[in-house]
Amino acid sequence: MPQPTTAQKHKVNRDPISDAHVMLVEFQEDGQTLVHRAAVNNEDVTHNGNVYSRSSISVNLPTSSDRDTGATLKMSNIDRVIGRTIDAATKRINARLILIDTSIPDVAIVDTGNLLIVPNAQGDSTTITMELAPRASLLEPVPFQRTTQALFPGVWFA
Amino acid sequence: MTNTSPAFMLLPLIGSLTEVRPPSYASDGSELGSVRRRQRMTRDLRGFKFDVWATSVEKVTFDAFYTTDLSRGVQSFNWTHPDTSEVIDVLLSGYPDFTMLSADLYSASINIEEV
Numbered sequence: 001m002p003q004p005t006t007a008q009k010h011k012v013n014r015d016p017i018s019d020a021h022v023m024l025v026e027f028q029e030d031g032q033t034l035v036h037r038a039a040v041n042n043e044d045v046t047h048n049g050n051v052y053s054r055s056s057i058s059v060n061l062p063t064s065s066d067r068d069t070g071a072t073l074k075m076s077n078i079d080r081v082i083g084r085t086i087d088a089a090t091k092r093i094n095a096r097l098i099l100i101d102t103s104i105p106d107v108a109i110v111d112t113g114n115l116l117i118v119p120n121a122q123g124d125s126t127t128i129t130m131e132l133a134p135r136a137s138l139l140e141p142v143p144f145q146r147t148t149q150a151l152f153p154g155v156w157f158a
Numbered sequence: 159m160t161n162t163s164p165a166f167m168l169l170p171l172i173g174s175l176t177e178v179r180p181p182s183y184a185s186d187g188s189e190l191g192s193v194r195r196r197q198r199m200t201r202d203l204r205g206f207k208f209d210v211w212a213t214s215v216e217k218v219t220f221d222a223f224y225t226t227d228l229s230r231g232v233q234s235f236n237w238t239h240p241d242t243s244e245v246i247d248v249l250l251s252g253y254p255d256f257t258m259l260s261a262d263l264y265s266a267s268i269n270i271e272e273v
């Protein structure tokens with residue numbers, strides 16, 4: 001998880017922001033090498049040599065409850081790429097969110113790494129709606145380490 | 159495969175050509191009158207709207223182009239801007255409205271979107 005610099009934090013709070021901040025999304029079935037990459041933008045974005053296809057993706061954050069936190073993600077399934085991936089998956093699907101500033105596209109401001117999973121998804125020929133949950137909700141053993149702010153991308157906005 | 163638009167679509171023959179650009183930025187407003195903006199997308203996708211005359215033969219040509227070359231509107235094609243001669247990759251927003259004005263004369267309202 002990259003630590004945003006003070007300058008990056010300052011820039012995101014500035015008005016106007018003349019360089020677009022673009023969210024990149026990666027999907028990968030656990031254990032598979034194929035990664036599907038999408039960018040919330042109207043043209044393809046290259047980040048560290050990987051091309052992220054332009055996509056329409058909207059994210060809804062949940063209301064507070066005593067259940068596990070899970071955001072809802074809705075994206076286009078016109079090209080059926082993500083739909084086929086979900087349909088063919090036999091293991092869990094990992095998701096990764098990356099935020100970049102297009103003036104320095106190779107530097108991630110936020111990168112969730114492999115901390116997100118897609119516990120369920122449904123869709124039709126035009127859209128896929130899926131839930132994004134933290135990997136911690138799997139209740140699987142994780143390598144011991146101290147919990148740091150880097151594990152919680154939301155605190156970057158604090 | 160890159161498709162090229164039929165000849166009669168190269169010039170807006172009736173009235174004017176309108177170019178629109180949906181905002182590529184996110185914006186808010188307030189009752190105080192101040193507006194804040196940030197860039198959301200990295201590109202402006204233009205839209206063009208114009209009307210052309212078409213003969214019956216040109217309509218048949220266009221229908222074949224629409225049905226076969228464009229796979230009924232799914233494929234993009236190269237359209238040449240009549241003023242700047244810029245070649246733009248566009249999609250038809252939908253099948254154009256063809257209005258028959260008299261025998262062998264149609265007017266067509268064409269909406270295209272840059273992709």
